[in-house]
Amino acid sequence: MTDPSTSSAAELDAADPLANLRHEFELPEGIYLVGNSLGALPKAARTAIQTEVDRWATLGVEGHFTGELAWKNYHELLTQPMAALTGTHSDEVVAMNGLTVNLHLLMVSFYTPTPQRHKILIEAGAFPSDHFAAESQIRQRGFDPATSLITIGPRDGESVLRTDDIVATIAEHGEELCLVLLPGVQYYTGQVLPIAEITEAGHAVGAMVGFDLAHAVGNIELNLHDDDVDFAAWCTYKYLNSGPGGVAGAFVHRRHVTNQDLPKFLGWWGTNPETRFAMATEFDAMQSVESWQLSNAPIFQMAALRASLDLFQQAGGMSALRAKSEQQIRFFDRRLTESLGDRVENLSPAEMHQRGCQFALRVVSGDGRAVFEQLEHERVFCDWREPDAIRVAPVPLYNSFDDIDRFVDILDRIVP
Numbered sequence: 001m002t003d004p005s006t007s008s009a010a011e012l013d014a015a016d017p018l019a020n021l022r023h024e025f026e027l028p029e030g031i032y033l034v035g036n037s038l039g040a041l042p043k044a045a046r047t048a049i050q051t052e053v054d055r056w057a058t059l060g061v062e063g064h065f066t067g068e069l070a071w072k073n074y075h076e077l078l079t080q081p082m083a084a085l086t087g088t089h090s091d092e093v094v095a096m097n098g099l100t101v102n103l104h105l106l107m108v109s110f111y112t113p114t115p116q117r118h119k120i121l122i123e124a125g126a127f128p129s130d131h132f133a134a135e136s137q138i139r140q141r142g143f144d145p146a147t148s149l150i151t152i153g154p155r156d157g158e159s160v161l162r163t164d165d166i167v168a169t170i171a172e173h174g175e176e177l178c179l180v181l182l183p184g185v186q187y188y189t190g191q192v193l194p195i196a197e198i199t200e201a202g203h204a205v206g207a208m209v210g211f212d213l214a215h216a217v218g219n220i221e222l223n224l225h226d227d228d229v230d231f232a233a234w235c236t237y238k239y240l241n242s243g244p245g246g247v248a249g250a251f252v253h254r255r256h257v258t259n260q261d262l263p264k265f266l267g268w269w270g271t272n273p274e275t276r277f278a279m280a281t282e283f284d285a286m287q288s289v290e291s292w293q294l295s296n297a298p299i300f301q302m303a304a305l306r307a308s309l310d311l312f313q314q315a316g317g318m319s320a321l322r323a324k325s326e327q328q329i330r331f332f333d334r335r336l337t338e339s340l341g342d343r344v345e346n347l348s349p350a351e352m353h354q355r356g357c358q359f360a361l362r363v364v365s366g367d368g369r370a371v372f373e374q375l376e377h378e379r380v381f382c383d384w385r386e387p388d389a390i391r392v393a394p395v396p397l398y399n400s401f402d403d404i405d406r407f408v409d410i411l412d413r414i415v416p
């Protein structure tokens with residue numbers, strides 16, 4: 001048995017049933033540990049995009065209606081694999097737009113403030129785009145972010161959120177709280193938030209609960225339907241490897257998808273495909289989250305995403321990937337402790353159920369920014385987030401234990 005607390009990287013790689021998937025990717029020269037920011041290129045994405053280019057060349061406009069890859073229905077090819085990754089049903093999930101666009105579209109439907117109930121709860125350290133989206137939604141409805149935007153952060157001297165504090169804040173704002181919008185995985189610290197617990201707390205005070213899953217999807221196991229989440233959105237260019245600007249995902253719980261009373265921005269791609277091309281102006285809504293679609297879909301981006309989602313299926317889904325990820329996290333922890341001791345601190349929570357594959361390393365014994373620049377110089381792909389975190393993410397789909405091992409050796413040499 002290989003054990004990440006005693007075995008070598010070579011032994012762990014040799015015993016890894018998913019090790020071969022690495023060969024399905026084209027990785028830049030160096031050590032690629034930044035799938036939290038931009039996932040690596042699946043080789044099959046090249047072919048999938050080329051196929052669509054060829055279909056465009058040979059079929060022209062007929063490509064919309066021809067064969068299994070007909071562009072009119074192309075997004076449906078992504079539904080089942082995305083549902084599998086998010087723990088949702090096929091009428092609840094759709095690939096469309098960008099992440100921030102989807103947050104806006106979903107807030108149009110699920111942030112419906114009244115003078116009594118008008119607040120949105122987000123985290124104090126929210127990703128700027130999420131903050132801007134919430135703030136501008138509040139203004140758009142005629143409310144004031146100074147009184148309607150509530151934030152929650154870690155306690156002084158702590159780096160991660162406490163569930164008790166989140167639940168208490170939700171209870172405190174109670175009947176004034178219209179929407180809770182939190183991340184599934186915090187982008188800076190990598191902290192996994194308890195989705196079911198937060199959703200329950202929000203619902204208990206009558207609020208809607210939505211999640212930004214940018215750093216969660218493809219990283220941790222998700223059960224959005226059973227966790228009773230109202231809506232969620234995510235990008236796919238991080239752990240889902242769809243390439244720069246890749247098409248995003250959206251989830252709306254089944255109990256809402258056919259509710260035609262929800263306010264919603266409409267477009268022709270949300271109407272029944274049987275009658276869509278009759279060009280009627282009566283909105284004949286699709287009976288699924290697809291009714292939130294506005295425009296015809298970006299096929300090249302979807303082709304890349306499809307190629308990547310095939311690899312998640314080949315891997316055996318998120319439970320298999322998470323099992324490897326936990327091994328990698330344990331191995332990484334051990335190697336850091338062995339080599340760096342307390343010269344480096346990981347801002348991620350200690351408990352496994354609160355962690356995904358991303359580490360947030362803070363250099364205690366020197367200048368973190370300088371260490372990061374030296375890592376870049378040595379072709380270690382990771383990223384720097386102000387104020388002081390080097391984010392590194394061993395991704396179970398394509399990173400090896402050897403990647404982690406070599407990274408720690410380099411870090412050990414650079415950190416004073």
Ligand SMILES: *Cc1c(COP(=O)(O)O)cnc(C)c1O
Nearest residue numbers: 098099100127129187212214235
């Ligand atoms: C990556 C990320 C975004 C990026 O938004 P786009 O609309 O895809 O540009 C937004 N929010 C969070 C939390 C992210 O991690």
